[in-house]
Amino acid sequence: MSKSITAKDLNVYYGDFLAVEGVNIEIAARSVTAFIGPSGCGKTTFLRSLNRMHEVLPGARVEGQLLLDDDDIYAPGVDPVSVRAMVGMVFQRPNPFPTMSIRENVLAGYKLNGARMSRSDADGIVESALRGANLWNEVKDRLDRPGSGLSGGQQQRLCIARTVAVKPEVILMDEPCSALDPISTLAIEDLIAELQQEYTIVIVTHNMQQAARVSQNTAFFNIAGSGKPGRMIEYAETSTIFNNPSNQQTERYVSGKFG
Numbered sequence: 001m002s003k004s005i006t007a008k009d010l011n012v013y014y015g016d017f018l019a020v021e022g023v024n025i026e027i028a029a030r031s032v033t034a035f036i037g038p039s040g041c042g043k044t045t046f047l048r049s050l051n052r053m054h055e056v057l058p059g060a061r062v063e064g065q066l067l068l069d070d071d072d073i074y075a076p077g078v079d080p081v082s083v084r085a086m087v088g089m090v091f092q093r094p095n096p097f098p099t100m101s102i103r104e105n106v107l108a109g110y111k112l113n114g115a116r117m118s119r120s121d122a123d124g125i126v127e128s129a130l131r132g133a134n135l136w137n138e139v140k141d142r143l144d145r146p147g148s149g150l151s152g153g154q155q156q157r158l159c160i161a162r163t164v165a166v167k168p169e170v171i172l173m174d175e176p177c178s179a180l181d182p183i184s185t186l187a188i189e190d191l192i193a194e195l196q197q198e199y200t201i202v203i204v205t206h207n208m209q210q211a212a213r214v215s216q217n218t219a220f221f222n223i224a225g226s227g228k229p230g231r232m233i234e235y236a237e238t239s240t241i242f243n244n245p246s247n248q249q250t251e252r253y254v255s256g257k258f259g
């Protein structure tokens, strides 16, 4: 369970507006890759193109190729719903289903897919997903209580449990800690390090220390000006991006001179 991601000349549009232009990137399986860059440079837009979430907006579209291992997720006939099952996503704000219990939240992906299962199979999935999200010990005695009754950090780990429950190949995270306190943030960062053993992870973050702590590789995106498309400027090992970048724009950004 874990696939590489390759983008080839990827352009991402909102209607006529080219938001991200010409991205070429190869992301290894079982690695953590951080996307950094100033606001509006297209990090979230590009991330959402990696599981065909982008196109749920009217007029939104993509040009180019996006391969999971060797398979183009934008090839004719590919079902976007099956792509989203393979490439899970964790959002900025924890978003457990408010009327569902903790248990139901973990199983929500299965319910959406219409899968039927025995109670004991469901119990096994719930326990292993919650263990995988480092949340089991905190919630095992209250699985039938609402997910919305958990702390923000616990809710985010519940959302990660919901994502891993359906056994994706890739997990996308869009600023997953930006609504969390420092302790909960560290818990998620520890979890990312563990999840990397099994999944390919891509994380958008505004926090450069976080990028440095959790990722092996970092892509720096930038935008030449308002109305211009975002571009990937530099992609390298995280230590290189932060200590010895080749591009002057990267150097200016990571040293805090803009953004």
Ligand SMILES: Nc1ncnc2c1ncn2[C@@H]1O[C@H](COP(=O)(O)OP(=O)(O)OP(=O)(O)O)[C@@H](O)[C@H]1O
Binding pocket: 014, 017, 019, 037, 038, 039, 040, 041, 042, 043, 044, 045, 046, 057, 227, 230
């Ligand atoms: N739904 C949308 N419709 C039209 N344009 C959009 C939409 N969402 C984003 N954009 C535009 O696409 C560009 C890239 O935005 P995006 O949110 O991907 O940037 P970002 O780097 O993730 O920014 P931030 O760090 O602030 O979250 C921006 O010019 C933005 O205004």
